[in-house]
Amino acid sequence: MRIGIVGSGMVGSAAGYAIALLGGASEIVMVDHKPELARAQAEDIAHAVPFAHPCRLLAGDYAMLEDAVVVILACGVPQRPGESRLSLLGRNADVFREVIGQVRAVAPGAILLVASNPVDIMTEVTLTASGLAPGRVIGSGTILDTARFRTLIGEHLGIAAQSVHAHVLGEHGDSEVLVWSSARAGTETVAHFGTRIGQPLTEAARARIDDGVRRAAYRIIAGKGATWFGIGAGLARIVQAIRDDQRAVLSCSILTEAVGSVRNVALSLPRVIGREGVLTTLAPDLDAAEARALERSAEILRDAAKGVVG
Numbered sequence: 407m408r409i410g411i412v413g414s415g416m417v418g419s420a421a422g423y424a425i426a427l428l429g430g431a432s433e434i435v436m437v438d439h440k441p442e443l444a445r446a447q448a449e450d451i452a453h454a455v456p457f458a459h460p461c462r463l464l465a466g467d468y469a470m471l472e473d474a475v476v477v478i479l480a481c482g483v484p485q486r487p488g489e490s491r492l493s494l495l496g497r498n499a500d501v502f503r504e505v506i507g508q509v510r511a512v513a514p515g516a517i518l519l520v521a522s523n524p525v526d527i528m529t530e531v532t533l534t535a536s537g538l539a540p541g542r543v544i545g546s547g548t549i550l551d552t553a554r555f556r557t558l559i560g561e562h563l564g565i566a567a568q569s570v571h572a573h574v575l576g577e578h579g580d581s582e583v584l585v586w587s588s589a590r591a592g593t594e595t596v597a598h599f600g601t602r603i604g605q606p607l608t609e610a611a612r613a614r615i616d617d618g619v620r621r622a623a624y625r626i627i628a629g630k631g632a633t634w635f636g637i638g639a640g641l642a643r644i645v646q647a648i649r650d651d652q653r654a655v656l657s658c659s660i661l662t663e664a665v666g667s668v669r670n671v672a673l674s675l676p677r678v679i680g681r682e683g684v685l686t687t688l689a690p691d692l693d694a695a696e697a698r699a700l701e702r703s704a705e706i707l708r709d710a711a712k713g714v715v716g
């Protein structure tokens with residue numbers, strides 16, 4: 407199975423590396439408007455393949471994306487320290503309008519997996535420019551924030567992140583919603599479990615975890631210029647779900663008909679992902695404050711998209 411990656415910078419190359427290590431593809435094609443960068447990334451990742459699963463690494467122009475099952479879009483500009491994701495919109499929308507037609511011309515059957523920020527609005531831009539069905543244009547959305555949330559709850563409770571069932575929903579950005587009310591450690595609510603083992607999720611503990619999730623990108627960007635490992639693994643996870651028709655439930659962004667009173671907005675909810683993309687959406691279990699926060703997040707995205715998404 408061929409996976410294409412347009413944008414061979416930090417995120418694109420981390421995705422390629424994670425896909426190669428996880429055995430997510432038989433062929434990965436790296437594309438970039440700096441062809442020498444795409445070639446160098448492909449060569450470097452290829453040297454990891456003997457330690458993992460058979461996979462061919464290629465680099466080239468758009469023609470090489472022919473027959474790709476998924477094309478990851480990680481092109482454009484990243485945030486500078488202190489900059490919000492939403493501030494990238496104009497610059498990255500221009501890049502996407504240039505790129506999407508070229509991808510669609512050679513890989514009309516590909517599912518488009520959007521990583522560039524602001525990822526929810528870039529998902530809408532991609533949907534409009536591609537003319538694909540909403541379930542075939544998937545933004546990585548809050549898959550990364552959800553991983554951060556599960557990691558920090560797991561650390562607080564002393565259990566594996568994999569055994570924490572919790573989601574971050576809404577915008578991949580400042581207005582995202584950490585869903586505490588239905589978060590579980592295995593079978594037990596995190597609130598009950600925390601109290602029972604003497605690690606209560608007090609207001610202060612929740613505020614610390616909230617900051618750890620919501621401000622993670624700002625901290626990492628201040629420290630090393632960009633984030634890439636977490637999102638690389640998240641993109642590889644979505645590719646696996648598509649490749650193996652897993653019907654895995656992952657927090658991802660697609661155009662959503664209604665979120666409270668807000669219509670037609672791309673944001674993250676728990677989605678069932680398989681071979682044809684997003685197959686269905688699960689209704690999240692939210693308390694009243696979380697439902698209000700999700701609607702507010704949808705409003706923020708709807709307003710930010712005005713004038714950019716036709």
Ligand SMILES: NC(=O)C1=CN([C@@H]2O[C@H](COP(=O)(O)OP(=O)(O)OC[C@H]3O[C@@H](n4cnc5c(N)ncnc54)[C@H](O)[C@@H]3O)[C@@H](O)[C@H]2O)C=CC1
Nearest residue numbers: 413414415416417438439481482483484521522523632637
């Ligand atoms: N969704 C998420 O959770 C995350 C999203 N991101 C976003 O991913 C995007 C990429 O970030 P990085 O890889 O760190 O940036 P980067 O600057 O390392 O890579 C971007 C690449 O896009 C290429 N590019 C620019 N214009 C192009 C065009 N017209 N055609 C083809 N290639 C083009 C550049 O040459 C560069 O190699 C950013 O928008 C960033 O904010 C970053 C981390 C997490």
Ligand SMILES: CC(=O)C(=O)O
Nearest residue numbers: 491523550622623633
């Ligand atoms: C940069 C970004 O979107 C993140 O790490 O969450």
